[in-house]
Amino acid sequence: MKEAKILGVSFSTLGFNATVSDLVARAEAGQRTHVVTANPEVVMIAKENAGFQSILDQAYVVPDGIGIVYAAKMLDKPLHERVTGVELVDALMQEANTQGWKVFLLGASPDVNRMAAARLEKDFPGAKIVGRRDGYFSADEEQLLINEINAASPDLLFVAMGVPRQEFWIAKHWSQLNTPIVIGIGGVFDVLAGTVKRAPVLWQKLHLEWLYRLLRQPSRWKRQLAIPRFVGAVLIEKWGKR
Template identity: 40%
Template structure:
């Protein structure tokens, strides 16, 4: 986390439009179905591992990841940075009222935090005119950080498509983080997070929506691990002695 926040501050100071990708297991699975996400990942200033399974899988790579960077923690630390440095944050997305509630909760925690604005556009497709009006409303507030909660992969694609037109130094798609802060969804207790079972807690609290997704994620992870292990074995240099 300290590295991500240090990079965020560097990016904001530079002033050029950049974005983080917060990648959980579901995002990796979606990347196989949406080839465009590969371009989005390559263009990002950083892809952060927002998931314990990703950290575990990285143990098979040349550079294992030390820890996860959960979006729900990242939003808090970015707000802390913004409050300390005088940066302005715009909250975009989630259900009506959720972005504002999340922002209010963060202001309670960090009274110096400057909220540039909060918007919850309607779900689904909007007209070109409404889209331009949305961009203009965000631009006029001149935020330093744009936090987006549009879901995957819509949020990542939206940030990528509008990056230069908005000109915001740092944008991040954060998934359910707004809901956790607003209290419309419950985050797992710290113990569940530490043992890598936050996904299980969420599945138990919202089984209808999340169990099918997590089953698909688990099958995807199994295929990936099998591929990693097979590749590693193929690369072994066996001795004949």
């Protein structure tokens, strides 16, 4: 797999369809893969947290965020297409629907987790939701949870705990998990449950989903501060190479 390094984070350069095909092949071969859907916020967390950076160094990182694509263009890196978490989940669930794959849903609130599972069962009846658990559990419950996941033997494990908690959790238990494809998907369960609406298609085409989310959820403004910091860091790297 070819990679493009953006501010120290190595991204897969595969386009969306090629990424889906690659992950399907990995799942069928039983090739265990930790997928991280990374946007500028994720990159900036990695710059400030060596432990998080080491997790990304071992993961299959895809560019979730148009800012990553723009940065790649500025830095002359061979990365040209977003691979968003919500679309990746949909594509893999379509494959699960066709192949009869087993899926485990971990994370979000109890209600959101339940509604997301109901939505997936309705839209992808050929897939098997073999287990689910919300993200509210104690450290003492983690081993029982790992045992439950392994007993269900899913082909796909979607972990929706938010960044960076989900990535740290996956990395912590990686040696125990037997699932081929494990993906940290942030707030995708909220979208599936209908508690958070995705930006309209026009906003998506204009690459303004981040602004739509900010207008809908003003409380996100602190998180959005990562964007100008990311742009500044990219410019410094670009100018530093001249």
